[in-house]
Amino acid sequence: MPKENLTDILFCHWQHTISSFEVDQVAAEKAFNLLVEAYSSSDRYYHTLKHIYHVLKTIDNLQAYTRNLANVQFAAWFHDVVYDTKAQNNEEKSADYACELLSNLGIPPSNITAVACLIINTKNHQAAADDFDSQVLLDADLAILAANPVQYREYANSIRQEYAWVSEAEYIVGRAHVLERFLQRQRIYFTTLMFEVGEKPARCNLNAEIQYL
Secondary structure: OOHHHHHHHHHHHHHHHHOOOOOOHHHHHHHHHHHHHHHOOOOOOOOOHHHHHHHHHHHHHHHHHOOOHHHHHHHHHHOOOOOOOOOOOHHHHHHHHHHHHHHHOOOOHHHHHHHHHHHHOOOOOOOOOOOHHHHHHHHHHOHHHHOOHHHHHHHHHHHHHHOOOOOHHHHHHHHHHHHHHHHOOOOOOOOHHHHHHHHHHHHHHHHHHHHHO
């Protein structure tokens, strides 16, 4: 999909989410442009606008599970807005970024606090049993794990490009550790729909990548 078309589609998503709030249109467009700029930086290969599009699309499919759909959508927009593969605090910085930008747009503090919590939960991909909004966001963020083998391979290659500064030997150890941690879970996906549709293919893909490594 050409970037221009993707940007137009995402702008419609953005407009739809903020339509529930009284937001100045000029400010909303400026905020959207900042997000586009952040996700379009040259060091990103997977954590791009395309990733945000797929996360938002999956959230749409899982919206019946949400308590506050707008909060989940906002969190999707901001959860990787700060992404530095050499840093350990991307989620915290992304949450801070979201708080500042959403505050400037006049989004209510209660929503902003909830969005920040959702973003922080993407750090370890864990959600409480009654935290349905986090469950939906995390399932959407990890939906790529259940992609068809060709798409999964593209995803894995893109992640490797984002960590190009890491030696092959170190990357293999680190990546395998991440993949094995997901496999050790009782279930990768929280929502019933994602579990039924994605759990088996996700585990197949993870195992295949470990074998490839």
